[in-house]
Amino acid sequence: MEKRTEISELGEFGLIDRITRDFVNKNESTKIGVGDDAAVIDGGKDYLLLSTDMLVEGVHFDLSYMPIQHLGYKSISINVSDIAAMNGEPKQVVVNLGLSNRFSVEAVEKLYEGMAAACKDFKVDLVGGDTTSSPSGLILSVSITGSVARDKVALRSKVEIGDIICATGDLGAAYIGLQVLEREKQVFLANPEMQPNLAKYPYVTERQLKPKARTDIIYELAELNVKPKAMIDISDGLASELFHLAKQSGVGFFVYEDKLPIDKQTYDTAVEFNIDPITCVMNGGEDYELLFSISQEDYEKLKNHPDIHFIGYATEKEKGINLVTKNQNVVPIKAQGWDHFR
Amino acid sequence: MEKRTEISELGEFGLIDRITRDFVNKNESTKIGVGDDAAVIDGGKDYLLLSTDMLVEGVHFDLSYMPIQHLGYKSISINVSDIAAMNGEPKQVVVNLGLSNRFSVEAVEKLYEGMAAACKDFKVDLVGGDTTSSPSGLILSVSITGSVARDKVALRSKVEIGDIICATGDLGAAYIGLQVLEREKQVFLANPEMQPNLAKYPYVTERQLKPKARTDIIYELAELNVKPKAMIDISDGLASELFHLAKQSGVGFFVYEDKLPIDKQTYDTAVEFNIDPITCVMNGGEDYELLFSISQEDYEKLKNHPDIHFIGYATEKEKGINLVTKNQNVVPIKAQGWDHFR
Numbered sequence: 001m002e003k004r005t006e007i008s009e010l011g012e013f014g015l016i017d018r019i020t021r022d023f024v025n026k027n028e029s030t031k032i033g034v035g036d037d038a039a040v041i042d043g044g045k046d047y048l049l050l051s052t053d054m055l056v057e058g059v060h061f062d063l064s065y066m067p068i069q070h071l072g073y074k075s076i077s078i079n080v081s082d083i084a085a086m087n088g089e090p091k092q093v094v095v096n097l098g099l100s101n102r103f104s105v106e107a108v109e110k111l112y113e114g115m116a117a118a119c120k121d122f123k124v125d126l127v128g129g130d131t132t133s134s135p136s137g138l139i140l141s142v143s144i145t146g147s148v149a150r151d152k153v154a155l156r157s158k159v160e161i162g163d164i165i166c167a168t169g170d171l172g173a174a175y176i177g178l179q180v181l182e183r184e185k186q187v188f189l190a191n192p193e194m195q196p197n198l199a200k201y202p203y204v205t206e207r208q209l210k211p212k213a214r215t216d217i218i219y220e221l222a223e224l225n226v227k228p229k230a231m232i233d234i235s236d237g238l239a240s241e242l243f244h245l246a247k248q249s250g251v252g253f254f255v256y257e258d259k260l261p262i263d264k265q266t267y268d269t270a271v272e273f274n275i276d277p278i279t280c281v282m283n284g285g286e287d288y289e290l291l292f293s294i295s296q297e298d299y300e301k302l303k304n305h306p307d308i309h310f311i312g313y314a315t316e317k318e319k320g321i322n323l324v325t326k327n328q329n330v331v332p333i334k335a336q337g338w339d340h341f342r
Numbered sequence: 343m344e345k346r347t348e349i350s351e352l353g354e355f356g357l358i359d360r361i362t363r364d365f366v367n368k369n370e371s372t373k374i375g376v377g378d379d380a381a382v383i384d385g386g387k388d389y390l391l392l393s394t395d396m397l398v399e400g401v402h403f404d405l406s407y408m409p410i411q412h413l414g415y416k417s418i419s420i421n422v423s424d425i426a427a428m429n430g431e432p433k434q435v436v437v438n439l440g441l442s443n444r445f446s447v448e449a450v451e452k453l454y455e456g457m458a459a460a461c462k463d464f465k466v467d468l469v470g471g472d473t474t475s476s477p478s479g480l481i482l483s484v485s486i487t488g489s490v491a492r493d494k495v496a497l498r499s500k501v502e503i504g505d506i507i508c509a510t511g512d513l514g515a516a517y518i519g520l521q522v523l524e525r526e527k528q529v530f531l532a533n534p535e536m537q538p539n540l541a542k543y544p545y546v547t548e549r550q551l552k553p554k555a556r557t558d559i560i561y562e563l564a565e566l567n568v569k570p571k572a573m574i575d576i577s578d579g580l581a582s583e584l585f586h587l588a589k590q591s592g593v594g595f596f597v598y599e600d601k602l603p604i605d606k607q608t609y610d611t612a613v614e615f616n617i618d619p620i621t622c623v624m625n626g627g628e629d630y631e632l633l634f635s636i637s638q639e640d641y642e643k644l645k646n647h648p649d650i651h652f653i654g655y656a657t658e659k660e661k662g663i664n665l666v667t668k669n670q671n672v673v674p675i676k677a678q679g680w681d682h683f684r
Contacts, residue, residue, distance in 0.1 A: 005447035012473055015447065019454040023461065023468045027433050029489075030467040039469035041434060041487065044386015051470060052485055054438035058477040091369050092383060096396035096483045105347035105357065112361040119365065125372040126365045127381035128393060131354055135400040139476075141438045141483035143394055145383065147371070 035248070036156050037085035037233060038146065047153055049146035051082035057137030065181045065196070068107055070209045072114025075140045078235065080122045080213035081288040083146030085233035087154035087218060092127045093119070096141040098134030111140075122215055152222075154231035154292065159249035163229055163293035163314045168217050168307055170261040171238055172277065175284025176269045177201065177208030183273075203265045211288040217307070224301045228292035237283040241291050242321050243335040252319040255312035255333070258326050282323075282333065377590070378498050379427035379575060380488065389495055391488035393424035399479030407523045407538070410449055412551045414456025417482045420577065422464045422555035423630040425488030427575035429496035429560060434469045435461070438483040440476030453482075464557055494564075496573035496634065501591035505571055505635035505656040510559050510649055512603040513580055514619065517626025518611045519543065519550030525615075545607045553630040559649070566643045570634035579625040583633050584663050585677040594661040597654035597675070599668050624665075624675065 007015055020034045031047065032040035038051035055061060055075055063071070076093060083090040095115065099108065119126055124144070159165075184196035198205050213233075221228060230249060232241045238260075242253055260281050270277040293314060294302065302308050312324075321333045349357055362376045373389065374382035380393035397403060397417055405413070418435060425432040437457065441450065461468055466486070501507075526538035540547050555575075563570060572591060574583045580602075584595055602623045612619040635656060636644065644650050654666075663675045 003448060007441060007443070007445065007447055007450070010447060015450065016471075016473055018447065019450055020468065022454075023458055025467040025469070026461075026465050027467050030434055030469055033434075033467060033469035034471070036470075039434060039436065041469070043390060044388070046386075048385060048390065048487075050434060050436055050485075050487060052436040052438050052483075053472050054440060054474055054481070054483055056440050056474060056476050056481070059440075059475050092372055092375075092381060092392060094381065094392060094394040094485060096394050098396060098398050098401075098481065099349060101349070103349065105349055105352060105360065106345060108349070108357065108361055112364075116365055119368075123368050125367040125369050125375060126362065127367070127372055127375035127383070128378075129358075129376070130395050131358055132396055132398060133401050134398050134481075136478045139396070139398070139440065139481055139483075141394075141396055141481075143392075143436060143485035145390075145392060 032155065037082040038088070040086070040153060046147045046149050049083050049086050049088045049148060050143070051079060052141065052143040053079050053082070054139065054141040056139050062185070065185055066209060068110045069114035071140070072111040073118045073210050075142050076115050076118035076122065076124065077211055077213045078288060079142045079144040080124065080215060081233040081235065083144055084213050084215050084218050085231050085290060086146065086148055087152050087228055087231055088146035088148035089218070090122050090124045090144055090146045090215065092125045092145045094127060094143050095129035097129065097131045098139035099131070100134050100137050103138065122213060152227055154228045156230055156232050156245055157248040158230040159245050159251050159293045159314045160229065161251055161314050161316060162296060164296060164299055164310050165253060165255065165291070165293055165312045165314060166302070167234070167238065167261060167289060167291050167309050167311050168214050169287070169289040170263040170266065171234065171287050171289060172270065172280030172284045173204045173207035173263055173266040174211060174286035175280050176266050176273065176275070177204035179273050179275070180205055180269060181208060201265065201269060203263060204269055208286065211286060213288055214290050217290055220305070226294060226298045226301050228294060231290060231292035234287045234289045234291050236285045238291065239282040239333050240335045242333060245291070246317070246321050250317050251314045252317050253312055253314055253321045254324055255322065256324045259309060259311045261309045374497065379424040380430070382428070382495060388489045388491050391425050391428050391430045391490060392485070393421060394483065394485040395421050395424070396481070396483040398481050404527070405480070407527055408551060410452045411456035413482070414453040415460045415552050417484050418457050418460035418464065418466065419553050419555045420630060421484045421486040422466065422557060423575040423577065425486055426555050426557050426560050427573050427632060428488065428490055429494050429570055429573055430488035430490035431560070432464050432466045432486055432488045432557065434467045434487045436469060436485050437471035439471065439473045440481035441473070442476050442479050445480065464555060494569055496570045498572055498574050498587055499590040500572040501587050501593050501635040501656045502571065503593055503656050503658060504638060506638060506641055506652050507595060507597065507633070507635055507654045507656060508644070509576070509580065509603060509631060509633050509651050509653050510556050511629070511631040512605040512608065513576065513629050513631060514612065514622030514626045515546045515549035515605055515608040516553060516628035517622050518608050518615065518617070519546035519548070521615050521617070522547055522611060523550060543607065543611060545605060546611055550628065553628060555630055556632050559632055562647070568636060568640045568643050570636060573632060573634035576629045576631045576633050578627045580633065581624040581675050582677045584675060587633070588659070588663050592659050593656045594659050595654055595656055595663045596666055597664065598666045601651060601653045603651045
């Protein structure tokens with residue numbers, strides 16, 4: 001019998017490590033391949049960035065509560081986020097679309113309206129793609145290019161000991177928004193006469209349904225003359241992203257619970273759902289905020305920015321990745337990011 | 343009631359026209375967006391090319407006769423073909439993979455072995471991607487970059503009246519190979535004791551299972567100092583590609599039946615299947631050969647090339663797209679390329 005290893009045994013990142021280990025880059029223009037938010041390609045004057053993401057119905061989205069325009073918007077926005085996470089500017093996207101016969105031309109038009117809105121917001125051009133049928137549901141695969149000056153690119157591997165760790169916006173909202181949407185769906189399925197009660201949760205549901213990539217932060221950092229040393233977008237949860245930065249930079253972290261940014265509606269809704277709000281922040285995914293490190297000397301330039309939070313600092317690798325709680329306990333952080341295969 | 347238009351009413355190209363008509367390019371670097379084999383991006387010294395293709399299990403491939411390594415090879419090769427069709431050199435790929443729990447790590451490793459072989463053959467670097475679960479079967483979405491000197495790019499819109507139309511290799515084999523594979527599958531399903539009889543059809547089945555992009559032709563044209571004026575790859579069938587060139591260049595064509603390249607095994611197998619061999623050539627897809635136009639003055643440089651066939655010439659748009667049969671009848675060609683939605 002041939003050996004059969006389940007993908008769930010390795011998980012997404014283990015699988016990627018295993019299948020890509022034998023690939024050797026052959027082109028001089030390939031500067032950085034697998035392993036960051038985007039690949040880095042020597043494109044002449046600036047670096048070209050290339051990234052891609054796939055959204056599969058039944059895995060990444062549920063059209064029973066996700067308006068299809070928002071799905072279109074989100075499919076572009078999450079790709080833009082990967083370019084932002086390299087400190088780059090998004091430029092072009094190509095979109096592959098798989099459609100079952102459940103979808104009408106009008107539904108596809110709405111999907112593209114959402115994409116067009118995102119392309120406008122992020123100044124991105126849709127330049128191609130492939131449209132095909134699918135045996136079950138909707139598949140959206142988007143690839144994106146971006147551009148970044150050679151000396152501005154922010155890699156995951158460049159955190160240095162002593163750097164200040166910054167997070168933008170607030171965290172955990174998209175995750176708790178998903179809990180609200182799932183609950184209201186169950187209520188509706190149990191009794192279709194019941195109308196979903198979403199009015200109480202406008203912020204957290206919007207964060208789940210229509211996330212905005214933080215290109216605004218990229219432009220503001222440039223204006224403030226701050227180059228983030230390392231950067232990643234927070235798509236799988238803060239804990240998971242801290243582990244990526246730690247692993248690739250060979251550092252450890254101290255992160256302070258009382259510095260973690262959380263919106264009041266996120267906090268209150270988490271309490272309502274009997275979920276620890278800090279768990280939402282640490283392990284809830286899909287916020288698409290940015291996590292980055294800066295030199296201590298750059299702190300002064302950013303300290304008054306209303307949307308950048310200084311959540312901790314980088315330390316020696318041996319110290320591990322730690323949360324300092326409100327009552328000054330030091331607790332090791334576990335990576336529990338969202339994994340489709342587990 | 344909201345209006346519901348079935349996608350099959352518009353077909354793939356009609357759908358693409360409709361959903362992309364409101365997109366306006368905003369970036370200076372976007373030279374050519376939707377509508378050619380690849381997008382053209384101003385990347386500095388050379389043009390950057392960007393293209394993408396998606397393969398969905400049950401629509402584009404059947405793993406009951408497609409070895410999964412070959413699928414990996416094919417997924418890269420068909421993307422390389424799009425770059426070749428711009429007269430470009432392939433550079434980097436990113437791969438999105440959707441996997442149901444039917445697939446083991448070992449199966450995914452074999453898939454990537456095939457991709458690695460193609461990356462080696464075509465000198466392409468795999469630089470990233472996204473791996474996720476899928477509710478049903480395997481989804482492969484590949485995006486590719488390429489590079490072409492600014493004055494060498496071959497667009498679909500540049501055929502001129504009087505140009506000679508060239509096709510590489512031979513046509514129709516992949517389509518008839520698919521018929522063989524489908525027949526043997528039915529035989530096997532009816533009686534699992536029967537072994538598939540493929541030995542008689544090595545060429546046509548290989549053409550279906552493991553197509554090779556014609557980057558060799560691109561390098562040879564450069565060596566022979568011939569710039570193809572317009573170019574497209576033959577993925578949906580010769581007739582369909584002639585229509586694309588005609589529409590985008592505003593020309594018509596005369597194509598000669600006795601000049602169409604067809605392999606003997608393709609011919610014989612078509613006869614065995616009671617299919618007109620010319621139908622295989624005109625309307626069979628997935629050959630991934632190149633169709634291009636050259637100036638008459640370049641004919642001398644190519645006339646001894648064993649793998650380039652001069653199948654016709656471009657004429658006024660009003661004359662339409664025509665096949666000149668062996669007995670000198672002129673028959674209008676109908677586009678009947680493969681459309682997933684019909």
